[in-house]
Amino acid sequence: MTLTEENYIKGIYHLGKQGKESVSTNAVAKAMKTKASSATDMIKKLSDKQLVNYVKYQGVSLTAQGQLAAKNIIRKHRLWEVFLVEKLNFTWDEVHDVAEQLEHIKSEKLINELDAFLNFPKYDPHGDPIPDKNGNFNSIDKIILANAELKKIYKCVGVKDTSTDFLRYLDTNKIALGTLFEVIHKEPFDNSLKLMYNNTELVVSQHVAKNIFVSIEL
Amino acid sequence: MTLTEENYIKGIYHLGKQGKESVSTNAVAKAMKTKASSATDMIKKLSDKQLVNYVKYQGVSLTAQGQLAAKNIIRKHRLWEVFLVEKLNFTWDEVHDVAEQLEHIKSEKLINELDAFLNFPKYDPHGDPIPDKNGNFNSIDKIILANAELKKIYKCVGVKDTSTDFLRYLDTNKIALGTLFEVIHKEPFDNSLKLMYNNTELVVSQHVAKNIFVSIEL
DNA sequence: ACTTATTTTTAGACTAATCTAAAAATAAGT
DNA sequence: ACTTATTTTTAGATTAGTCTAAAAATAAGT
Numbered sequence: 001m002t003l004t005e006e007n008y009i010k011g012i013y014h015l016g017k018q019g020k021e022s023v024s025t026n027a028v029a030k031a032m033k034t035k036a037s038s039a040t041d042m043i044k045k046l047s048d049k050q051l052v053n054y055v056k057y058q059g060v061s062l063t064a065q066g067q068l069a070a071k072n073i074i075r076k077h078r079l080w081e082v083f084l085v086e087k088l089n090f091t092w093d094e095v096h097d098v099a100e101q102l103e104h105i106k107s108e109k110l111i112n113e114l115d116a117f118l119n120f121p122k123y124d125p126h127g128d129p130i131p132d133k134n135g136n137f138n139s140i141d142k143i144i145l146a147n148a149e150l151k152k153i154y155k156c157v158g159v160k161d162t163s164t165d166f167l168r169y170l171d172t173n174k175i176a177l178g179t180l181f182e183v184i185h186k187e188p189f190d191n192s193l194k195l196m197y198n199n200t201e202l203v204v205s206q207h208v209a210k211n212i213f214v215s216i217e218l
Numbered sequence: 219m220t221l222t223e224e225n226y227i228k229g230i231y232h233l234g235k236q237g238k239e240s241v242s243t244n245a246v247a248k249a250m251k252t253k254a255s256s257a258t259d260m261i262k263k264l265s266d267k268q269l270v271n272y273v274k275y276q277g278v279s280l281t282a283q284g285q286l287a288a289k290n291i292i293r294k295h296r297l298w299e300v301f302l303v304e305k306l307n308f309t310w311d312e313v314h315d316v317a318e319q320l321e322h323i324k325s326e327k328l329i330n331e332l333d334a335f336l337n338f339p340k341y342d343p344h345g346d347p348i349p350d351k352n353g354n355f356n357s358i359d360k361i362i363l364a365n366a367e368l369k370k371i372y373k374c375v376g377v378k379d380t381s382t383d384f385l386r387y388l389d390t391n392k393i394a395l396g397t398l399f400e401v402i403h404k405e406p407f408d409n410s411l412k413l414m415y416n417n418t419e420l421v422v423s424q425h426v427a428k429n430i431f432v433s434i435e436l
Numbered sequence: 437a438c439t440t441a442t443t444t445t446t447a448g449a450c451t452a453a454t455c456t457a458a459a460a461a462t463a464a465g466t
Numbered sequence: 467a468c469t470t471a472t473t474t475t476t477a478g479a480t481t482a483g484t485c486t487a488a489a490a491a492t493a494a495g496t
Contacts, residue, residue: 002452002453004452004453024473024474025473025474025475026472026473026474034453034454034455035454035455035456036473036474036475037454037455037456037457037474037475037476037477038453038454038455039474040474040475040476041452041453041454041475042453042454045452045453056461056474056475057460057461057462057473057474057475084328087335088327088328088331088332088335089331090327090331094327097325098323098325098327098328101323101324101325102320102323105316105319105320105323106319107315107316107319109306109308109312109316110302110306110316113306113307113308114306117305117306220482220483222482222483242443242444243443243444243445244442244443244444252483252484252485253484253485253486254443254444254445255444255445255446255447255484255485255486255487256483256484256485257444258444258445258446259445259482259483259484260483260484263482263483274444274445274491275443275444275445275490275491275492
């Protein structure tokens, strides 16, 4: 697989639920920051290689083979992210561009040794699960903070939006993976939340609350 | 610079003495495992970008800019090699292919943090010096083992041939960077050497002796 | 110096990935 | 159901890097 093919496979994976859902050519083109005509060409090529299911005018989804390929790339991406944050002092908003490059390095040994070197991490710095060699991963039970109930304790386990702006916002407000929240007030007018965590209070907008995943375990 | 451009620059650097010497189109083509016509095209392109000095039919050399670019790539290549060997249990004959890919990852922060993480190593696993951010490196005084004198102690500081076959030969004979040698006999007939090291004797051919660098410090 | 051999360059064509513009299919609105 | 709008596909062109085959320049041999 070429670098570009890999990127399309990854894009299709993220667009439909793990690539199982059929997604439109336009959606693919948008995700790949290219034109629909280019997307069509590439989709045909991937179809020839049995990586996607494709019927003209009906959108694409990943075949079993395509899903495995996607998970492999994602495994590499997320392991590199852990490496960058834990070993090379990257912040969680700096890792994406570099991991995007590193995920295409081809070497079985490299990725398995890296996995071991990092102590077989299960989640990346954004809380997303890391697939194992066979493409299996635990998806933990999580909800968006916006749907949390009052008076209960929740743990931050991930973020939905991984844009630099959002991650920087979280950093300045000392919100990180593992942070424990209590929702002490829900404002009915704009659906903003007043949170209590680390012995501080903070009001967050609904927009923010919709982009933080919390576990319902506790 | 594209990946291919980087590879040509690196190739030209290694062919002429750090790219300063003019090398022929054919030599470049051979090093890049491509045809002379392709090499000509690329050389023209690099010339347009001021990375090489090129006069038709007269061969190429690197400009100051080109030399810096080459050293940058080599810096990355060698740092990654150290990482692979020291942290991910690669043997020195396994690192090349992967480092060849990793050297093209673009991120200033990545490479500088990696340098720090590895404790600013000065030499790679084959004994080759690692340039600093500005392209400076120590080239230590070294000679080939074939030119060593009898009854003196030499330290192995590098290898010339880095092929898998040769590195495996060294491994099976327990020759590594830092190994101390004494030449106890030179056979005039075929120029083979009888060595004493680690309390063992070994006869090596001239071919082998020409591919091991030893320091003349001690 | 003149012929032959080698090296290097040019010319034209190919592949992967992209683009624009136009055509075809599907979806939506009344 | 028929027109309009949107989406998707096709057709043809472009760029980076490569190739083969032929032409041009340089080097070598006598």
